[in-house]
Amino acid sequence: MQPADPQFEALLVYLKESRGFDFTGYKRSSLIRRVNRRMAQAGAGDYPDYVDYLQVHPDEFTALFNTILINVTGFFRDADAWEFLAKDVLGPMLTAKPVDSPIRIWCAGCASGEEAYTLAMVLAEHIGPEAFKERVKIYATDVDEEQLNDARQATYGEREMQAVPAELTERYFEAVNGRHAFRKDMRRSIIFGRNDLVQDAPISRIDVLTCRNTLMYFNAETQAKILGRFHFALRDEGVLFLGKAEMLLSHGSLFTPIDLKRRVFRRVPRLYARPGVAFADPPPIAEAPVTGLDELRNEAFAASPLAQLTLTADGQVALSNRQMENLFGVSSRDIGRPFRDLDLSYRPVELRRYIEQAQLERRTLRIEDIDHMRAGEPINLEAQISPLAGADGSLLGVNLVFHDVTASRRLKDELEHANQQLEAAYEELQSTNEELETTNEELQSTVEELQSTVEELETTNEELQSTNEELETMNEELQSTNDELQSINDQLRISSTQLDEANDFLETVLTSMQAGVAVVDPDLRIRMWNRRAEDLWGLRSGEVIGRHFLNLDIGLPIERLRPILRSALQAEVAGAELQVDAVNRRGRTVSVRVACTPLRRREGGVQPEGAIIVMETGAVEPN
Secondary structure, eight states: OOOOOHHHHHHHHHHHHHHOOOOTTBOHHHHHHHHHHHHHHHTOOSHHHHHHHHHHOTTHHHHHHHHHSOOOOOTTSSHHHHHHIIIIIIHHHHHHSOTTSOEEEEEESOTTSHHHHHHHHHHHHHHOHHHHHHHEEEEEEESOHHHHHHHHHOEEOHHHHTTSOHHHHHHHEEEETTEEEEOHHHHTTEEEEEOOTTTSOOOOSEEEEEETTOGGGBOHHHHHHHHHHHHHHEEEEEEEEEOTTOOOTTOTTTEEEEETTTTEEEEOOOSSOOTTTTTOOOOOOOOOOOOOHHHHHHHHHHTOSSEEEEEETTSBEEEEOHHHHHHHOOOGGGTTSBGGGSGGGTSSSOOHHHHHHHHHHTSOEEEEEEEEEETTEEEEEEEEEEEEEOTTSOEEEEEEEEEEOHHHHHHHHHHHHHHHHHHHHHHHHHHHHHHHHHHOHHHHHHHHHHHHHHHHHHHOHHHHHHHHHHHHHHHHHHHHHHHHHHHHHHHHHHHHHHHHHHHHHHHHHHHHOSSEEEEEOTTOBEEEEOHHHHHHHSOOHHHHTTSBGGGOOSSSOHHHHHHHHHHHTSTTOOOEEEEEEEEOTTSOEEEEEEEEEEOOOTTOOSSOSOEEEEEEEEEEEOO
16 A cells, blocks of 8 residues: 555545545545546646635636546446346345335435436335335435436436336326426435434335445445445344445455345344343333242252352442352352452452452453362363442442353363464465476476465455455446547537538538739738639639738739728728729729728727638629
């Protein structure tokens, strides 16, 4: 793992403090890549510069969050998984539920809403639209408010609707302005809201929770935190539906797979009962009081399978059971004797100082690995020393309990011995492998590769999972970028077509004019020269474009045109005309009416951007 970049971490802290978005739990590799991409677009050199840029340009926060939060989703994404969920999970679940019971669904990380509406269609197909509207509530959440606004509109184009079967499109969508809108009556059962999986409280009592390809953006610690909240949110038989990059291999205590291939998991029930149920006080029973309780308590204490000894606050023996007599020889005859006078007080372990510590600190102490001989056989004990307090908090005495852990100690020793034997066997096997390696180099290479593979598989399972999530993240980034490029390409194609049509139309207009037309910029350099001008003066368009108009060597008296050209380039001048004699390209004298008008934009700018020169010939004089 690469060390954290303090400057990058400072940027994440700034985002959390200024805008409330906490990205500190996201995987650093993909997060750094997305932030660096936005920094390059903004022209920031490093992370401190980018923090300064965010402070000066508040609108940059929106662009940054849209870049980090990769919102790639779709209807019936991974169709095989959706088919399994609908047929083998939701079908039996809905059949087992009472017909009037509510159904609560949580779609976490819903993006633009396609997945939430997919759930709505699947449930409506099972129970019918009317029952859906009465029983179902789908809570669709995300951290991106812009995406949530799009999801609330519930309108989608042809590209998004390609994955929806035609019959479902006909039943659940309406055509609105060339797009498809989800049915309004069913849309009321889908509630969209902002929820940060890392910071916000989970929604409770959920039957089905979908969170597809969202966990893969978080690191392992944050994933564990979110999965704990998902476990709390689901009912005891609740189902969790994840994306294809998320496997939960290390969270078996929370979720067990229904179908690992399709990433469908069932919640593992809690091992404890709800407060107030298992430990509630029983209702009072009006019966006769139980008699003989003192004798019953004494007999129960004496019959305890654990060796127990109770001392008074001043260190005298108060109670002793049969196991204590069998184990240490302390019996009812020792009741009333000071504990310090018993061999047990110092053998097999010094107990007096532990008793004093338990009384002083008012807490239970444990003493492990106590070796003792019973009937000539060694046994291993653990002692538990617990102070006894009265209702007013005063110290009543101390209770000593001895646990016979000989069997567990023996099992532990056997396990250690088995591990030693296993280690020895492994060393012997290693030696055999080395002998085989010396006789066959090819076999040596194969064994080394297999051994290396096994070791990597044993130690890098989590790393492979992380890599898989990273690849899925990059795939979604590429898909998002491809969608953006395709949209830009469509816009460029439309603009290019419109530009070609405009150019063709302008070329047609200029070609159709019977007068020569030239367009010049403010410096009198020619920008356009139509075909009639070529016919008049014998110069092609390619020869004159970019040249100064007054420097042309044609049969037109250019110097006489200088005043009206200069006038046309002045502000607030409508234009001027001039009738001159000229010589065309055939050497014939012609009378030419030259009109100069300013070239202004449609917006009506004061200063012209050039001039339009129209050269129209009259009758041709014979030579």
